[in-house]
Amino acid sequence: MKYLLLIAGILLSLSACENNGGGEGGDPSEPLVFVSLTADKDTISPGETTKITAVATGYQITYTWLKSAGIITGSGSQVTYTVPPCDLGRNRVTCRVTDGNNATLSKEVYIVAE
Amino acid sequence: MTGRAGAQCLSSVNPVGGSGNLLVLEKNSLRTIAFFRYNYGNQYFEGTERSDFDLIESAGYSYGGIVAGYGATDRITLETELGYYFNKTQVYNLDPDYKLSGSGLSSAVLSAKFGLLKDNARRFYISSSLGVKIPFTTRPIIRDGVELPLDLQTTTGAMGAVWQAFVVKEQPVSGTRWFLTERVEANARNRQDYRQGTSAFTSLFFSKHLMFPWLKGDWTAILQLRNELRGRDQTGDMWRESTGSSVFYLSPQINYFIKEKWNLSLTGDIPLWQKFTGTQLAMKYGFSLNLARDFSLGKTID
Numbered sequence: 001m002k003y004l005l006l007i008a009g010i011l012l013s014l015s016a017c018e019n020n021g022g023g024e025g026g027d028p029s030e031p032l033v034f035v036s037l038t039a040d041k042d043t044i045s046p047g048e049t050t051k052i053t054a055v056a057t058g059y060q061i062t063y064t065w066l067k068s069a070g071i072i073t074g075s076g077s078q079v080t081y082t083v084p085p086c087d088l089g090r091n092r093v094t095c096r097v098t099d100g101n102n103a104t105l106s107k108e109v110y111i112v113a114e
Numbered sequence: 115m116t117g118r119a120g121a122q123c124l125s126s127v128n129p130v131g132g133s134g135n136l137l138v139l140e141k142n143s144l145r146t147i148a149f150f151r152y153n154y155g156n157q158y159f160e161g162t163e164r165s166d167f168d169l170i171e172s173a174g175y176s177y178g179g180i181v182a183g184y185g186a187t188d189r190i191t192l193e194t195e196l197g198y199y200f201n202k203t204q205v206y207n208l209d210p211d212y213k214l215s216g217s218g219l220s221s222a223v224l225s226a227k228f229g230l231l232k233d234n235a236r237r238f239y240i241s242s243s244l245g246v247k248i249p250f251t252t253r254p255i256i257r258d259g260v261e262l263p264l265d266l267q268t269t270t271g272a273m274g275a276v277w278q279a280f281v282v283k284e285q286p287v288s289g290t291r292w293f294l295t296e297r298v299e300a301n302a303r304n305r306q307d308y309r310q311g312t313s314a315f316t317s318l319f320f321s322k323h324l325m326f327p328w329l330k331g332d333w334t335a336i337l338q339l340r341n342e343l344r345g346r347d348q349t350g351d352m353w354r355e356s357t358g359s360s361v362f363y364l365s366p367q368i369n370y371f372i373k374e375k376w377n378l379s380l381t382g383d384i385p386l387w388q389k390f391t392g393t394q395l396a397m398k399y400g401f402s403l404n405l406a407r408d409f410s411l412g413k414t415i416d
Contacts, residue, residue: 046393047207049208064261065259065260066254071206071263072261073208073212075258082206084170084265086357086392086394088355
């Protein structure tokens with residue numbers, strides 16, 4: 001019985017890990033709410049980085065990051081943004097959150113590279 | 115064809131290599147060329163000087179392509195270029211280090227090549243081609259939930275036009291050949307309103323058939339001097355900073371004819387002189403391996 005409980009615990013843990021980014025898991029009726037999208041800096045120079053953080057709640061959330069220019073590294077709810085010298089200007093970074101019911105919300109943040 | 119190299123802040127072009135596809139084919143004959151190309155760079159340049167900027171520690175790509183040509187008539191050859199990036203990779207000087215990679219099909223080029231001059235007495239030939247560049251996708255590649263940078267996309271997602279010209283002069287007595295090639299690519303805007311700058315690649319080749327008593331087989335040495343001129347990119351109505359360049363390459367090449375049917379060649383690319391607008395990552399070296407063969411319709415050309 002003890003081993004069965006242990007195996008069940010491991011399986012539950014693995015299942016929780018598959019919930020990309022959100023980790024909130026559980027309740028399919030939980031509505032998708034995109035609370036905020038913020039960048040640590042709104043102006044950077046080439047090679048400088050800024051963290052961008054998305055805060056969202058909902059059922060099995062995944063995060064997709066798009067940009068008009070620049071380089072995004074990392075994944076999930078927080079990524080790092082930087083620009084090479086060819087991407088100067090006012091660049092848009094879009095975060096799209098999708099829940100397990102395929103509901104989708106997006107927010108944008110603008111970062112000036114100069 | 116001319117070998118083409120890549121630099122950062124310059125997005126996807128179809129890299130092709132070699133010098134085996136210059137003139138029109140005979141009617142009902144087929145030419146196939148398979149090639150592999152690798153490029154690597156790890157140094158930024160500002161203008162003509164090395165730069166201390168080091169956002170990208172290293173970048174490179176490996177690419178496999180196929181060129182197929184069919185002689186529709188004795189003066190018109192229909193051609194197609196297709197290729198696949200096995201990987202386009204950038205390693206960043208971030209804390210911690212980070213690497214991004216993209217892979218996928220590049221743009222296809224469909225073209226018609228015309229034989230403009232064929233003077234067998236003087237061994238002088240001119241041909242020219244006009245084609246259309248078609249992206250395999252218009253949507254950017256997303257990996258692990260993140261849209262890859264433009265330089266790692268395998269296509270810009272835009273249509274384009276490709277014009278080429280080939281001038282060949284042969285001197286059979288000395289076993290030498292001069293040829294001049296020009297390739298101009300003009301690009302339309304993609305869905306993000308980005309337009310890659312027009313590029314012009316000019317190559318001057320000198321080839322010498324190697325005939326030495328100690329050398330077995332059919333060998334040819336080729337030396338290529340190439341200029342790659344790239345115009346500046348645009349987003350919307352704005353010119354993008356740090357795009358546009360002029361780079362001269364020296365490209366030694368060795369060809370081997372296997373059983374007078376298969377043409378195998380290895381080409382190296384070494385930048386001689388480079389001038390960039392703004393700050394850009396330059397190519398350090400590249401090489402390509404080509405395998406070509408001609409076929410007649412239903413019968414192998416011997």
